[in-house]
Amino acid sequence: MEALVLQNVSKALENQQILHNISFKVELGEIVALLGPSGCGKSTTLAVIAGLLDADQGEIFWKGQSLRGIPPHQRNFGLMFQDLALFPHLNVFENIAFGLRMRKLSSAQIQQRVQEMLVLVNLQGFERRDVANLSGGEMQRVALARALAPQPQLLMLDEPLASLDRTLRDRLALELRHILRQMNQTAIYVTHDQEEAFTVADRIILMKEGKIEQTGTPHEIYQKPVSPFVAQFLGMKNLVEAEILYENGQSWLSLPWGKISHPSQKAGKGLALIRPTGAVVDGKEGLQLKGKLVQKVFRGDHCLLEVQCGAELLSFSIPCSMSIPPENETLTLTIRPESILFFAR
Amino acid sequence: MxxxxxxxxxxxxxxxxxxxxxxxxxxxxxxxxxxxxxxxxxxQDGGESLRDLNWAYLGRVFGFTVYQATLSTILTVIAGLPAAYLFARYEFRGKALLRSLSTIPFVLPTLVVAASFNALFGPRGWANLAALNLLGFREAPFTLTNSLTAILIAHVFYNLTIVLRLVGDVWSRLDPRLAQAARCLGATPWQAFWKVTLPLLLPAIFSAALLVFIFDFTSFGVILILGGPRYATLEVEIYYQMIALFNLPAAVLLSLIQLGCTLGLTVIYHRLSEIVTRPLPLASQKRVLARLSRPSQKIFAFLIIAFLFVFQILPLLALVGRSFVYAGWERGERGLSIPTLSFTAYQEIFINRRASLFYIPPIRAIGIxxxxxxxxxxxxxxxxxxxxxxxxxxxxxxxxxxxxxxxxxxxxxxxxxxxxxxxxxxxxxxxxxxxxxxxxxxxxxxxxxxxxxxxxxxxxxxxxxxxxxxxxxxxxxxxxxxxxxxxxxxxxxxxxxxxxxxxxxxxxxxxxxxxxxxxxxxxxPTLPIAIYRFLGQPGELNYGQSMALSVLLMSITAAGMILIERFRSGEVGEF
CATH class of the missing domain: 1.10.3720.10 (MetI-like)
Incomplete structure (x- = not known):
């Protein structure tokens, strides 16, 4: 069932167009990640949904009803901020209880609900703690508990893990997904980190400069990025000039190092993406690529290779083996045809 | 080494x-x-100088000092908070100038503040000039001077900027996401203010209020000139006991009482400012400031700016204006004199009219x-x-x-x-x-x-x-x-x-x-002393000169203040 619908939402701030005709849907119980580089309009989208900003144009619906004119406190949406915005004058208990007090719950109900939340985020016994004296991870959990306590119809999380270090972030992202799933919570998760988005979300909406670039499950987006931008944003850097040619009734992809068969409807120039995992050393099937091994970095289960092929510097991640030569020596790689994507211009 | x-x-x-x-x-x-x-x-006198004191009267003086200071402080805080909010949260054209202008009263000598209100509501002020000449009153209708109202208004005028600065500074750096978080948790705008913003601002408000109270408690020039003989505070009484009655033990006793009170308050102020400097979740100004977009915001801004204009800037303009007008009252044409534009007051400043050896031309006071x-x-x-x-x-x-x-x-x-x-x-x-x-x-x-x-x-x-x-x-x-x-x-x-x-x-x-x-x-004599002397002498010419000197004094301090504002942007001091 469709819960949230955005229809052609536009927003300008200080004479600068931040959102251009954004439209998307969120299903009930779905976790959607808004992914994109900073400044792409993710946080503004959240602020508009929360009602903290008014959209200049477009409509937002919740379960078929327009949200126009409904102030933030009547929407029953939760928003967890990047810097958490924990109230410094209230302790852990009172922070979590804040939304419940606004809903005029009895003190017994509040007591009970706060306890449930503390158990959920694994912070039992922290009730009387001052929020200023918590660790980064603990603050994160308090903020989550505070946002979840009033049982929001929709929970929005704005870069909730951005201020934490990598290890803690990976762990908390998993934990977050677990908790949101457990509550069957409809949620929008804003982040600029694709790994975090892949971990937490059912579906990803990738944004660029105030527009939606691609929508899909993590797997779909990773397998079929629709543009060089998406590919690059997901960390795939091997982009080279290429062209689709028709010869002998067959379509070919012409690369700086030769051509391979490539099914395509239309001839023309564009960019080719070579997946970093798409190469093997001395393979048989596919495009043969010869270059100088500039750098070899050992990464445990795989090796990171930087290869100078003509004018292009390409990077590959392949299983470490004896067949990889030392640095500064020549290396021949074989690229599987299915690891090459073409983006027409 | x-x-x-x-x-x-x-x-x-x-x-x-x-x-x-x-x-x-x-x-x-x-x-x-x-x-x-x-x-x-x-x-020496066996305690006589204290025995003769009218203790009941001094008790009333003390009571009045506390009373007017409390009242002034409450009014100043109430008047200052909405303005502090406007400055802290919104960006609008002319904001920097308005802020500079509203800071001028604070650095103005009490005497000029008093003179400004005198120029607006005094017996020879604009309001009475207008009433006499335009509305045909036979007697000056406004008797705001020599009243508690005048004292209170002058105190608000004088100290408003303390609230504006101290509370405004904290407010402008307070992360707006805290209030937004409250809104998303179901709080109405008012609830978000009462439950989140106000508690976080409270130390700053208290600290500002205490400072305002201390200034009002020890206020001297304002009470002396606007209050008149009916209203004496401790400070004014000390001055009387010393200068008029030459009863030094009494003056000392009163000084010590006053010192004790202000000492206690200063210690409280110091403790509170330590709390204020407790780290709050702060945000950069850029993220905090919004433009005035909704009609309600514009109306609010207009009201605040109008209030600041009437209470902070109009008295100063009245002072400037009054210094350029000659009302020719001393010829005894009561109520019928026609005010004319004139530079007489300014010219007189440079003239030694009495040709006296001991007379000091006012221009020297500026140099001193x-x-x-x-x-x-x-x-x-x-x-x-x-x-x-x-x-x-x-x-x-x-x-x-x-x-x-x-x-x-x-x-x-x-x-x-x-x-x-x-x-x-x-x-x-x-x-x-x-x-x-x-x-x-x-x-x-x-x-x-x-x-x-x-x-x-x-x-x-x-x-x-x-x-x-x-x-x-x-x-x-x-x-x-x-x-x-x-x-x-x-x-x-x-x-x-x-x-x-x-x-x-x-x-x-x-x-x-x-x-x-x-x-x-x-x-x-210094400038304020010269102004006070002229104010105390009869006649339009003396009054005009006191206004002219006040304008000069104000211009010098205002120039300094605008200079501060230029260099101050982005930096937070305590005052």
Whole structure:
């Protein structure tokens, strides 16, 4: 069932167009990640949904009803901020209880609900703690508990893990997904980190400069990025000039190092993406690529290779083996045809 | 190496000894002299000078002092909060100018403030001129002077900027996401304000209110000129007892009572400002500031700006306007004189009309005031930098650390001490050996330095505290020696704060009235003294000259204030 619908939402701030005709849907119980580089309009989208900003144009619906004119406190949406915005004058208990007090719950109900939340985020016994004296991870959990306590119809999380270090972030992202799933919570998760988005979300909406670039499950987006931008944003850097040619009734992809068969409807120039995992050393099937091994970095289960092929510097991640030569020596790689994507211009 | 260490040790001794000596000699010694003198007097007359006092009357004076200060403070806070909100949260055209203008009253001499209101509502003010000439009244209808209302309005006018600054600064840096988080958790805008914003602002509001209270409690010029004889505060009573009745033991007793009260309040203020500086979740100004977009916001902004205009700027404009008008009242044409535009008042300033040898042309008062001001800036910065430097550092020796802790509240003391009391102390302490400074031109600048001292130190401290030891370490590792560090790291960081402190010192010296009124010698009047003399003499010409001199005084301080605002942007001081 469709819960949230955005229809052609536009927003300008200080004479600068931040959102251009954004439209998307969120299903009930779905976790959607808004992914994109900073400044792409993710946080503004959240602020508009929360009602903290008014959209200049477009409509937002919740379960078929327009949200126009409904102030933030009547929407029953939760928003967890990047810097958490924990109230410094209230302790852990009172922070979590804040939304419940606004809903005029009895003190017994509040007591009970706060306890449930503390158990959920694994912070039992922290009730009387001052929020200023918590660790980064603990603050994160308090903020989550505070946002979840009033049982929001929709929970929005704005870069909730951005201020934490990598290890803690990976762990908390998993934990977050677990908790949101457990509550069957409809949620929008804003982040600029694709790994975090892949971990937490059912579906990803990738944004660029105030527009939606691609929508899909993590797997779909990773397998079929629709543009060089998406590919690059997901960390795939091997982009080279290429062209689709028709010869002998067959379509070919012409690369700086030769051509391979490539099914395509239309001839023309564009960019080719070579997946970093798409190469093997001395393979048989596919495009043969010869270059100088500039750098070899050992990464445990795989090796990171930087290869100078003509004018292009390409990077590959392949299983470490004896067949990889030392640095500064020549290396021949074989690229599987299915690891090459073409983006027409 | 040994020499270097020794030099450092002496250098640091100089840094703490200088302000300590200054406070001891020019604050505690004069105050002590007052007490000693009063006790001697009492011993001589067997307590007679205190027995004859009308205690019931003095009780009423004390009661009124507390009453008007409380009322003024409440009104100032109520009037200041919406304006603080507007400045803290919204960006609009003319904001910087409006802020500069609304700061001018605070650095204006009390006397000019009083004169401004006099120009608006006084017996010869605009309101009455208009009523007499345009509306055909036979008697001046507005008698706002000599009323409690006038005192309250003047106090609000005078201290509004304290609320605007202290609360506004904290408010403008308070992360708006806290209130937004509350809104998303179901709080209405009012609930978000009451439950989140207000509790976080409360320490700043209390701190501002206490400061306002201290200023209102020791208010002198405003009460003396606007209140008239019916309304005496402790400060005014001290002045009367001393100058009119020459009952020094009574003046001393009242001074001590007042000092005790302000001392207690100063200690509370100090404690509270420690709480205020507790780290709050702060955001950059850019993220906090919004534009006025909704109609309700625009109406709100308009009302606030209109209020600020009427209460902060109109009296100043009235003063300027009144100085250019000659109403020719002294010819006895009561109520029928036609006010005309004229520069007479300004021309008169330069003329020695009485051709008297002892007469001092008012223009000389300007020169004297500027000279005193410059000396105050020099002394104040020298002492203030030393004190602020000492206070901003952690010290290795426990004795120095103890001294640092006790010095910080001590530096605020002059802020809470009545300037009339200070003047009296100076008279008693430096009127005889071993420190006979009666004929020294430094006597008044020293008193001014003492009054300005807390402001100077408070302006410098945040900047000096922002210099982290790491900066020095980084500079030293990069190859800078001590002098290069001071020149290339420290000075650029505190440069603006030094300028702000300097202009504050200058402004305070230009406007100081209470202590100067006691210490001044007839042949060396300062601007405020000259204004007061003219105000006290009959006739339109004298009134006009007092207005003209007030305008000059205001222009000088306003120029300084606008200078501060230019250099201040992005920087947060305490005042």
């Amino acid at each position: 040994r020499n270097l260490l020794l030099a450092r040790k002496w250098g640091s001794a100089f840094v703490w000894a200088l302000p300590v000596l200054f406070l001891a000699l020019f604050y505690f010694y004069p105050l002590g002299s007052i007490v000693v003198f009063a006790l001697q007097r009492l011993a 005031s500027v000279a005193y001001g410059l000396i105050t800036v020099f002394l104040g910065l020298l002492l203030g930098l030393a004190a602020a430097w000492f206070l901003s550092r952690q010290h290795d020796s426990p004795a120095l650390e103890r001294l640092r802790r006790s010095l910080e509240p001590l530096i605020l003391l002059p802020l809470g001490t009545s300037s009339v009391t200070l003047g009296l102390g100076f008279l008693l302490a430096f009127g005889k050996a071993p420190f006979d400074l009666r004929s020294s031109p430094l006597l008044i600048p020293l008193a001014h330095t003492l009054v300005a001292f807390p402001f100077i130190v408070r302006s410098l401290l945040p900047a000096l505290r922002s210099i982290r030891p790491r900066y020095h370490q980084a500079a030293a590792v990069l190859g800078a020696n001590q002098w290069e560090i001071a020149r290339r790291v420290d000075l650029p960081i505190i440069g603006r704060a030094v300028l702000v402190a300097g202009v504050f010192a200058f402004g305070i010296s230009m406007g100081e009235f209470g202590a100067t009124a006691l210490l001044t010698r007839p042949e060396y």
